[in-house]
Each structure stands twice: as C-alpha cells, then as structure tokens.
Amino acid sequence: MHAYTNSAVSAARAPMAMHLQPVSAAAPRAGADPLERLGTAAKFGRNHTIYFEGDEAGHCYRVKSGTVRLCKVTEDGRRQIAAFLTAGDLFGWTDHGGYGFSAEAVTDVTLEKFSRARIEDAVKAFPALGRHVLALLSTQLASAHGHLLLLGRMTAAERIANFLLELGRRQRNDGAVALAMCRKDIADYLGLTVETVSRTMNALKREGIIAFAEPENVRLKQSAALERLAMAA
C-alpha cells in the first residue's frame, strides 16, 4: 500500500520528489479563513523533507491533509520530534533568519504554502490575521510545555498513555486510533527507543488496556485505565 522506500533518517537525504503547484486564487469567502487566499498548494510524499533546520525561512505552511513531523537531529544522529502536525496546524513561522527545526512528511501530505514576505504584508493589512496566528502559536507553546513535562518527568508507560490519549482526542474516533507514524517516530517523539515503545505497548495490550492487530491501528479498550496511567497533571 505505502511505498516505504527509506528510513526516517535517510529520508532527509533522499532526492526530493517535490510537487509544487501554484494554485488559482482560491474561494473568496473572506472572514471564514483569513489565510485562505494567500497560499499556494504544495504536496510532499511520505518521508520527504519539506525543509531543513537552519534553512532560510522563506515560507510558512499550513497542513491541509496528512501528518507532518517537526524534528531536530544532533550531529551523532539522535533525533527529537517536537510535534506531529495535522490538518489546520501552522508551522515554519519564525522571527529569525532560519527555521528552528526540520519539517518532514510522515504520510503523503498536502500543504498550503505562504511566502514570508506576502504574509508579513498581509498581517500588516489585516490585523485579525495576526491575532489568528498569535492564537495558533500560543496553543503550540502550551502544547510544547506539556511535552516538556512528559519528556522531563514521565515514565515510559506514562508517555505512551499520554500519547495514545492525545491522538485519540485529536481523532475523536471513539476508541479507534490510527497511528500515522512508525514506532521509531513515536520513540523519537516520546524520548524513548523503539524497543521500549514496542515493549510498553505490548504490555498494555497484554493487560487488555489497548488492543491492536496491526501496529498502526490501536483500539483504546479501557480509556479510564489509560487516563490513570497518563497521570492527570
């Protein structure tokens, strides 16, 4: 079904088959979405890099469909994923020269791409847009702070529980959670190793708290138990 041609890391160096198609000025219904008419569409295939940390920050993006990961990689290959982004999330906004992290497509994604220059003008012209972005950023900051607690102070089981509940919340599919990302991605998001992620998830499965046949489709069977594990802050 999916062509998994390269590992998470090597993907960064893979030749970028990137399709960038300028799009006709979109539907005009102003008010609804202040960003709507400013962007062009862009598509990226699974595991391809949208931009690298440090690249001149010429654009920012909004996810239309699919999942994007934001990550930092150290010289010696350790990787930390700061966030998984889905429809509606904005990324690549920065007030400095370069991007603060790399952005990669976890699944095939469609994005809206906004030129830095144009968006700056637009923010000046339509202050409501600035407030909109402000709200998005402040939400992302809050979520990052939550993630700090997770990485700094939680056990493996607590991290997994929080992760699954968070995904469940975002998908609000009763108890069915689809994992767009592989175990390595989860590990790098939670500050663990693949092995620990696998072991912990299978332990939860053995206890009947979650269930899954294939690795990418998990069912939360006892949300209450998960919540207890996740440790309400």
Added chain:
Amino acid sequence: MHAYTNSAVSAARAPMAMHLQPVSAAAPRAGADPLERLGTAAKFGRNHTIYFEGDEAGHCYRVKSGTVRLCKVTEDGRRQIAAFLTAGDLFGWTDHGGYGFSAEAVTDVTLEKFSRARIEDAVKAFPALGRHVLALLSTQLASAHGHLLLLGRMTAAERIANFLLELGRRQRNDGAVALAMCRKDIADYLGLTVETVSRTMNALKREGIIAFAEPENVRLKQSAALERLAMAA
C-alpha cells in the same frame, strides 16, 4: 489542586513577605516600547507564586527585574520547569481559559502586569503591538523546542553544559555566570535530580572546565570544552 504538599516543592512554602503594589501609569514615551503604558507594576518576593496553573488567565506579565520560573507539577509532586525568564520576557499569555503552568518568583522580582481585557483592546488598536507579542511568542516556542531535544535526547553532562552556556550567553559576563536558582530548580529544569546535577557540576569542576567556590557563582574556564560537551546541534 494547587497546594504544594510535599518536599519536592517545599521552597514555595517558605515564609516570605509578598509585596504587591499597583503603580501609577508609567512614563509616557510612546513608540519605544509598545507595552509601556499599559501595565501596572507588581513585585513578588523570592519563591512566591505569581499565579497557579489552571487559574483564570486574567493577566499577563513582563519581567522587569529578577528571575521567574514557569512550572508544572504532577499530583505526586514531580515538577518540570519549562523556562527561567528574565528582564524583557513575557509570560502568562494564553488564548484559553486558564494558565498552562504556574509562575513563581525565583528571586525577588519586579513585573509589569497587563490586564487581559486591556491588552486585547490594545492589540486591536495597535497592530504593531500584536506583532511584537507574536515575535516574543515565536522566540519562546523556538526555545521550548530546543529544550525538548535537551530533555528527550541529552545526557546529564550535555544538559548541564547547555544550561551553563545558555546562562552565560544571556548574561554575557565573559566567563562569570550567576545562578539565580538553586540546585533543585536546575534539576527540575533539566529533567534530572539534585544529586545528579551536583555530581555532574562537581565533575566538571574537577576536570577544570568550570570553577566555583559558592554554588551560585560559576566561572566557565574552558568554554570550548563546554561547547564540545554541549554538542552543537
């Protein structure tokens, strides 16, 4: 539940006089600082709480002097400090009902306090102010992302090295770094224990990379060695 009930955070219970004095509308020179005339002054004594996580977010603040810590505490007393803030830093900005973390005075601090309602009006009236806040938030988000890498993927020595270098950068006092916070605060910021912080710092001292007589005044003797340890991303 916000009562500090255990030793991990006992510092917050220390008896301290808290001074809160509303202040006359300040110096009028507009232009220079878009926030200048909107705030009132507030002072908090060392280790006093400015607000609790979850409190109705009626105000936001800017640090004038001293150091503030932003933290989250779990039910069982584990604490994670998301950031230490110093002069010029803004905090308490949120687009949701309640604050996302508690704010506490590490040292005696003086703050500017902005009412949510007034600042919202001001942002509408002066879009430049909104852009200013946007820039601050985006910087904080970048810094949070850096911290995620530290917490998720770095060793104790790397965390300490990064911490000291970061403080040094902020104080740009050649090699002399003043630690406003105690070892426990450092530990909770770096996702370690007090013992590990102490051991690691004394190891660096033994190796001649840093030096200190009292715990709160460190001298970076071999910045190059520290940088190497800190592992340039």
Added chain:
DNA sequence: CGCCAGATTGATACACATCAATTCTCGTGG
C-alpha cells in the same frame, strides 16, 4: 551556639538503553 535548608558525597537499585536475534509484512523479480 545550634538549627536548618541547601549542597555534596557514597552505596545501591532499577528503568530504560543497548546489543542481538527472530518474526512479520509486503513488494519484487525470477
């Protein structure tokens, strides 16, 4: 002087990493 909180140091425990197979799935070419 004696107390106390903070810092340090030491001994030991453990959660998770690391190293090492094995299994599973799926796409591919003979």
Added chain:
DNA sequence: CCACGAGAATTGATGTGTATCAATCTGGCG
C-alpha cells in the same frame, strides 16, 4: 506463484546512566 530481500516490529539477554536512599558537610541566621 513463490522464494527472496528489506524494513518494521517484536522479543530476549545484558549493560549502564541516572534515580533513590542515606549520610555528611556547609553556611547563614535567630
């Protein structure tokens, strides 16, 4: 159609970095 190979996931055995438990030391202060 099936053996083959490759990446992903799982499982097991072992190692280790840091936590935990437990003193001891230090400096400030009533």
